[in-house]
Amino acid sequence: MSIEIKNLTKKFGNVTALDNVSLNFENNKIYGLLGRNGAGKSTLLNIITNRVFKTSGEILIDNENNEENDKAISKIYLMSEKTLYPQDMKIKDVFKWSKRFYPDFDTKRAYELSKLFDLNTNKKVKALSTGFTSIFKLIVALCVNTPYVFLDEPVLGLDANNRELFYKLLIEKYSKEPFTVVISTHLIEEISSFIENAIIIDNGKIVVNTTTEELLQSGYSISGKISDVDNYISDKEIIGEDTFGGLKTAYVMGRPDADISENLEVTSIDLQKLFVKLTNTREVK
Amino acid sequence: MQIKNSFIFQLSQYIKPMIIFYSIILAITVVPCFFIFSSEPVTVMTVSGWDFAGLIFLFVIGCVTTNEGFPVHLQNSVSRKSYFIGKILSVTVVSAIMTIMYTFILQLLFETAFLGSKVFQVESILNLIYFETDKPTIKSTLWSSAVLFVLSLFINMLGVFFSGIYYRVGTIIKVTISAGIPLLFLLFLPLIDSLFFGGSLYSTIFEFLGNIFGVIEHAPWKGCLSFGILFVVTTIISWFVYRRMSIKK
Numbered sequence: 001m002s003i004e005i006k007n008l009t010k011k012f013g014n015v016t017a018l019d020n021v022s023l024n025f026e027n028n029k030i031y032g033l034l035g036r037n038g039a040g041k042s043t044l045l046n047i048i049t050n051r052v053f054k055t056s057g058e059i060l061i062d063n064e065n066n067e068e069n070d071k072a073i074s075k076i077y078l079m080s081e082k083t084l085y086p087q088d089m090k091i092k093d094v095f096k097w098s099k100r101f102y103p104d105f106d107t108k109r110a111y112e113l114s115k116l117f118d119l120n121t122n123k124k125v126k127a128l129s130t131g132f133t134s135i136f137k138l139i140v141a142l143c144v145n146t147p148y149v150f151l152d153e154p155v156l157g158l159d160a161n162n163r164e165l166f167y168k169l170l171i172e173k174y175s176k177e178p179f180t181v182v183i184s185t186h187l188i189e190e191i192s193s194f195i196e197n198a199i200i201i202d203n204g205k206i207v208v209n210t211t212t213e214e215l216l217q218s219g220y221s222i223s224g225k226i227s228d229v230d231n232y233i234s235d236k237e238i239i240g241e242d243t244f245g246g247l248k249t250a251y252v253m254g255r256p257d258a259d260i261s262e263n264l265e266v267t268s269i270d271l272q273k274l275f276v277k278l279t280n281t282r283e284v285k
Numbered sequence: 286m287q288i289k290n291s292f293i294f295q296l297s298q299y300i301k302p303m304i305i306f307y308s309i310i311l312a313i314t315v316v317p318c319f320f321i322f323s324s325e326p327v328t329v330m331t332v333s334g335w336d337f338a339g340l341i342f343l344f345v346i347g348c349v350t351t352n353e354g355f356p357v358h359l360q361n362s363v364s365r366k367s368y369f370i371g372k373i374l375s376v377t378v379v380s381a382i383m384t385i386m387y388t389f390i391l392q393l394l395f396e397t398a399f400l401g402s403k404v405f406q407v408e409s410i411l412n413l414i415y416f417e418t419d420k421p422t423i424k425s426t427l428w429s430s431a432v433l434f435v436l437s438l439f440i441n442m443l444g445v446f447f448s449g450i451y452y453r454v455g456t457i458i459k460v461t462i463s464a465g466i467p468l469l470f471l472l473f474l475p476l477i478d479s480l481f482f483g484g485s486l487y488s489t490i491f492e493f494l495g496n497i498f499g500v501i502e503h504a505p506w507k508g509c510l511s512f513g514i515l516f517v518v519t520t521i522i523s524w525f526v527y528r529r530m531s532i533k534k
């Protein structure tokens with residue numbers, strides 16, 4: 001039971017949004033889909049859910065082709081950045097129709113969560129602020145009970161309290177009944193503590209697809225005087241450097257040497273830093 | 286399963302506009318009746334064109350439902366195929382409801398209610414076209430209803446077709462279609478007709494249309510058949526528009 005993506009390519013005219021992408025979303029795991037603006041994250045999610053057509057490749061949802069296949073695509077709920085519900089629809093009607101299209105939708109829970117987030121279900125979609133628009137879509141995503149839930153920029157416009165509440169509810173739900181979650185977000189630090197797998201996409205290509213733990217262990221940072229650091233990194237694979245005054249921090253792939261000079265400080269690299277260094281092709285001079 | 290859900294959703298999209306439409310129709314019909322009854326001497330009120338008003342309504346509603354209806358189906362994991370089948374079903378049911386409303390509720394009910402006082406008459410344009418009478422019989426009413434139903438299917442699906450085209454194309458093409466079609470038929474073709482054909486182009490076209498729709502022969506079955514074929518053709522063409530529709534950027 002998984003989503004298999006094989007050699008997926010999507011072209012918009014001359015622009016290649018996804019270039020021969022192959023990956024699997026396994027059952028009951030939380031994935032972080034990370035990438036810079038325009039990297040191809042939303043396009044990938046939209047193609048999997050049959051909202052956009054692929055140019056070539058194959059997508060199997062639990063071994064069934066996804067294209068124009070109600071049975072396969074109804075196993076996925078994609079909360080997208082763009083609101084696809086009619087602007088004049090009331091939130092309570094969104095819940096009503098969600099129940100019709102997704103029979104496992106938990107309406108009672110949706111109203112409970114609405115209270116928790118202080119969402120007025122009598123309001124129309126168009127009357128909601130950016131934050132509350134995200135909230136109502138998150139509530140649907142949390143109550144829809146499909147085996148796969150994709151969240152594309154789920155916390156757009158949410159204040160810190162509501163973001164925390166959402167992460168708490170998501171982890172609670174996942175703990176009770178595991179399901180596959182794919183979170184695409186730019187707020188990497190906020191999700192780094194609970195995503196099990198990280199997929200980094202850059203210019204339409206998958207550059208990293210591994211467990212978060214492995215990814216974090218794949219590099220480290222080393223700081224000290226410029227000359228000491230330069231000396232240390234001379235034979236290492238460097239993914240980035242920061243210099244401040246006479247001090248330098250280098251981000252190195254691999255494991256630190258056993259015999260490191262006392263003048264150098266080794267620290268683990270955080271996910272966001274690693275992401276920035278792996279995807280940064282436009283360094284600030 | 287999703288076809289049924291899609292059908293119910295799309296049908297619900299029609300309900301509110303239909304209530305508004307019939308409220309307006311009833312308001313502009315019933316209210317004047319009170320004045321007629323209270324006036325001395327009693328005048329006769331003739332209402333004509335309800336059937337065509339319904340057709341315009343169906344075209345407009347066909348044009349506007351895709352923009353919001355299609356994305357919400359994508360959001361709810363419904364394939365284009367299921368959405369389109371749901372669309373055909375909803376178009377059929379709405380056309381049937383509109384025909385029944387017109388024939389049995391508006392036409393017959395009002396005729397019966399006011400016939401004794403002879404102050405209220407409902408004229409069916411289709412009755413006039415196919416039977417050349419303003420006094421409908423059961424046969425003429427049934428045939429007119431049949432033509433109205435098939436015509437409603439076609440007109441509604443034509444709206445759905447334009448709606449799909451408008452969803453897919455950019456603003457420039459939208460404006461070109463919106464302005465181009467009326468300009469072509471109301472300005473350029475009549476101009477060309479009068480300049481180069483001495484008016485025979487349009488009269489030939491009207492004669493041709495009159496033949497295929499059974500107007501000249503007063504044959505409503507021909508109207509049913511021709512509008513039915515147009516409905517099928519428009520549905521097939523519309524499917525080619527809808528089957529590759531994607532989410533808008």
